[in-house]
Amino acid sequence: MNSFVIAAMLLVLLGLAYQTGWSRSRAVAQSSGQRLHSRPIYHGVWVALWVVIPAALIMGLWALFGPGVADQFARSQIPAEIAAGLEPGQIVNAVSRIKAIASGFGIIGEPQPFEAEAARALSQFQLYGFLIVILAAAIIGIGALLYARGRIVPGLRARNQVERVITLLLLACSGVAILTTVGIVASLLVEAIRFFTFINPLDFFFGTVWNPRFSTTGTGAEGDYGLIPLLWGTIMVATIAMLFAVPVGLMAAIYLSQYAHPRVRNVVKPLIEILAGIPTIVYGFxxxxxxxxxxxxxxxTVGLDIRATSAATAGLVMGIMIIPFISSLSDDILRQVPQSLRDGSLGLGATQSETIRRVILPAALPGIVGAFLLAVSRAIGETMIVVLAAGNSPVLRFNPFEPTSTVTVTIVNQLTGDSDFAGPQSLVAFALGLTLFVLTLILNVAALTIVRRFREQYD
Amino acid sequence: MSDMSQSAALDRRERVRNGLSRRHRGEAIFRGIGIAAIAIALALVGTLFWQVLSKGLPAFTQATLHLDVTFDEDVITAGPAPLRSDYASAAQYEAAFLDWRRALAGINWAALIEQAVRAEMPELDAEASDIRRLVDNNAGLTLRQMYQDDPALLNQTLNVALLGSADTDNWLKGTIDRSLPDARQQLSAVTRAIADRFAADGVISMDFAWHIFTNTDSRTAPASAGLAGAFVGSLYMMLVVVVLAVPIGVASAIYLEEFAPKNRFTDLIEVNINNLAAVPSIVFGLLGAAVFINYFRLPISAPIVGGLVLTLMTLPTIIIATRSSLRQVSPSLRQAALGLGASRTQMVFHHVLPLTLPGILTATIIGVAQALGETAPLLLIGMNAFVANIPGTPLDQSSALPVQIYLWQGNENRNFFEARTSAAILVLLGLMITLNAIAIFLRTRLERNK
Structure with missing residues (x-):
């Protein structure tokens, strides 16, 4: 309700300010006989910005800190001699009872006298607080409005100033992406470093046994946190995926870009790309x-012992997921190879497949390698397929038909449902996440650089 | 001399001809491999959809019992419902109402069902537990809710549709092997006989399972578990994504494409965005767990946190797609606008942006579709917790569609939940296909109007 009132008030102020700026600028222009520098719309927006920014600031602060302040107030209203007899949990309980009475909903049973008293004080405090903030915002807003209105002269460069604010806003928005990266790196680093206070980094990066024990057995550094089995599982699954996806994806791209009739291409390409839109949980299932x-x-039937959930299963299905990724990236790159290379080779009498194998593929190789690297990075970071299909067995095994586990699966296992990161059992997820992030970052940067070089080569 | 050169030429022609057939064979093989690769890819698409459809479609109908239930006053002993006018304050009425509801909850509603089944089959010689296994655990709750909504039902007889239990459904659909010995069957021989008899008599029919869309998840009553909670949770998250990711994404795309000076800083943003697009989604989950939940103390398993995480994840996708559609606007348009004295901002907002609306729309839908199917980051912020309510606000605990799929595939009642999971997948895929269809429809409309 409060936030609704605040929003409504801001909107009213906004409209008022815009209208004032708009009409004032026209009036000024008419009375002075001079041409305005900016159109009235910009004057309107200019005044509105003057009003809304400070008012929104005040109300935002209230929305952020108001509830906390009210809580403190309610707590302070419990008489000292009663508060002394209560345990911390009971005080919290009393505060919520006081708030329930103050909000008018009431509580079951008779409120104690001090609770009723405190509730009355609290509701008054809340009302006054709210009124004061609204009033303050309104006064500052109206003051700003009058000030801005007074500054409107025909020569006011309202458009330039409004446009500067817009540009700043746009810049701030593109800063969000940077902030995200900073957030990722900072949170991973901070929590990983906390993990390394429990476990020696050498034991983590070079340990060959993964057995973190359950967090209920204590938060001490018991258990083994060796990364190698997980990393090996990740590499094995990703390799199987690539072994399956690269031939299929690349050949499909070659056929579609070099041989297929445009009509066939227009039907088949979207059909294959359906695979790219399917959520990974569906692949896992x-x-x-x-x-x-x-x-x-x-x-x-062939006398091999293959487990239903194994590295091979997960790898194969992950390969299916990657096929459209590889085929559409390779397709893009094959189409960028200049037609003159193809024509030259065909003109010398080479068959189409010879042209593709001896001329086009070598010319496109850097780009295709870049595409493969991106695919590998995606395979390494894939989670749901391996969670469901890899068997979750973090043991160093070399048989792809046995269950395995990966870095991503272990992150999910260690962190799921855990909200306080006290022990190494949950903190290890961040060390694993950091490893994963660094690995994929290297692959991505390499891939993006290669692909960009390739594009520039033929541009 | 000329003989020799002639034979050499013949020889060479022979060699070329031989080589040519070899090369043509190679050509055919290469082509064949290409066709095979496409066939494999298409076959995989087909298999995947066939599997999900063939498993999921049967789950949309479910064994339902149509029984004449009498609301017997000997069984329902809770007394009349309290009236608001009898109580002074809202809190007191609330307390009395809660007491009444508690009394209702204590009533043995299953006995009513047992009576109804025995009335249907008078010759039946069965234990109460055999009959109880026939219907879903929620059947009693359904009766209780009916009575709570309308206490005038006392002593009336009504034909009520009650869901059969998951095991009954398995037995009648044949998703459990009917020839298995008794010890390995989910239902006792007596219950199976009742189910078969009822199915033959039409007391049990396969009705469309509306509750998949209206109920929330349930642990105790698997047959009546539905997607409503997960659906609303996903809806809230998509709202957050659309409200945050689209404006921020479009704004940054505009800045980078139209305003940014070419310097180190904008290069950094550029590299950074391309990189973020390829960061594994689970890393965003770690970010959410550490920053939103552990640092800002936002509520765990709430759609708002999920929405924020997915916003950060889809932001690069939206930025990249919007930028490419901005780049497609011809430079002559920009030059014309600037040449006529428009400022850069006016040029962008009055002339370039309207032309890119279809592109922005596509970018939005690509981003939302990506966010809708994402599971891994949601597991890390606790959205896999079991939630039995439809979330009222984005701050309430909730599940999400893909997470619900994850939870259901792990249920112990495998043969029932395999179908149920496929049904959930069908709903999710249906939503994504609808989204894409809307995008294509709107894009063609907008492009025609241009």
Whole structure:
């Protein structure tokens, strides 16, 4: 309710200010006979900015800190001799009872005299506080309005000033992306460093045993936190995915960009790209109920022991997920190879496949390698498929038909449902996240640089 | 001499011809591999959809019992509902009402169902527990809710549709092997016999399962578990994404494309955005857990936090897509506007931006579709907690569609929840397809109007 009133008031002020600026500028122009520097719209917006920025600031502060202040006030209204007899939990309880009475909802049972008294004081405090803030905002807003109104002269460069504010706003918005990166790096680093106060970094990065124990057994640094089994699982799954996705994706891209009739291409390309839009949890489910049993049945017929949830299952399904990624990136890159190279090769009598293999692919190689690196980075960071289909067994194994675990799976396992990061059991997720972030960052930067160089080469 | 050169030429022609057929064979093989690759990719798309459809569609109908239930006053002993006018304050009425509801909750509603089943099959010789396994655990709750809403039902007989239990559904749909011995069946022989008899008599029919869309998740009554809570949770998150990611994303795209001077700082932003687009989604989840939940103390498993995390995640996608559509506006338009004396801001907002609206729309929908299907970061901010309510505000605990899929696939009642999970996947995919269809429709409309 309060926030609704605040928003409504801001809107009214805004409209008023805009209207004032607009009409005032026209009046000034008419009375002075001079041409305005800026159109009346800009004067309107200019005055509105003058009004809204300070008023919004005040009300924003109230919305942010008001409830906290009210809480403190309610607490201070509990008489000292009663507060002394209460435990901290009971005080919190009393404060919420006081707030319930003050809001008019009431409580079950008779309120104690001190509670009723405090509630009355609190509701008064809230009312006055709210009125004072509204009043202050209104006075400052109207003051700003009058001040701005007085400054309107025909030569006022209102447009330039408004445009400067707009540009600043746009700049601030693009700063959000930077802030996100800073946030990611800072939070990962801070929590990872806290983790390393429990566990020696060397034991983490070079340990070959992963067995963190349960957090209920204490928060001490018992258990082993070796990264190697997880990293190995990640690499194994990603390799299987690439082994499957690269031939299929690349050949599909070659066929579509070099051979296929445009009509075929227009039908087939979107169909393959459907795969890119499917949520990864769906792939995970597909792996769990279809691909896994299929693979293990296939293994049984040829006498191989293949587990339904294994590195192979997860890798294969991840490969399916990556196919459209590889094919559309490769397609883009193959189309950028200049036509003259192709024409030259065909003119010398090479067949189409020879042209592709000996001329186009070598010319496009850097770009394609970049695309592969991006695909690898995506495979490493993929979570839901491996959570469901890799079997979650963080043991160093070299058989792809056995269950395995990856960095991402372990992050989910260690952090799910845990809200306080007290022990190494949950903090390790951030050390793993940092590893993952650095790995993918290197791959991405390398890939983006390669692809950009490639583009510049043929531009 | 000429003989020799002639034979050499013949020889060479022979070699070329031989080589040519080899090369043509190679060509055919290469082409064949290309076609095979496309066939594999298309077959995979087909298999995936076939699997989800064939498993998920049956879950939209469910075994439902149509029983004549009598609201027997010997069973319902809670007394009349309290009236607001009898009590002085809202709090006191609330307390009395709660007492009445507690009394209702203590009533053995299952006994009513048992009576109704026995009335349907008078010759039946079965334990109460055998009958109870026939219907969903929520069936009693359904009756209780009916009575709570309308206490005048006392002693009346009504034909009520009650959901069969998950096990009954499995048995009748054949998702459990009917030839399994008793010990490995989910239902006792007596219950199975009742189910078969009722199915033959039409007392049990396969009705459309509306509750998938209207109920929330349920642990105790798996047959009546639905998607409503997850759906609303996802809706709130998408609202947050649209309200935050779209304006911020479009604004940064405009700045970078139209205003940014070419210097170190803007280069940094540029590299940074391209990088963010490729950061694994789970890392955003870690960011959310550390910053939004642990530092700012925002509520755990709330859609607002999920929405914020997904906003940060989709921001690069929206920025990149908007920038590419800004780049497609012809430079001559910009030069004309500037040449006629428009300022840079006017040029952008009055002339360039209207032309990029279809592009911005597409960018928005790509971003929302990406956010809608994302699961991993939500697990880290606690959205996999079991929530039995529809969230009233974005600050309440909630689940989300993809997380619900994750939770259901892990349910122990595998043969029932495999179908239920596929149904949830169908709902999610249906939403995404609808989103994309709307995008395509609007884009063609807008482009035609240009």
């Amino acid at each position: 597909f792996a769990l109920v279809t691909v896994g049993p299929f693979l293990s049945g296939l293994g049984a």
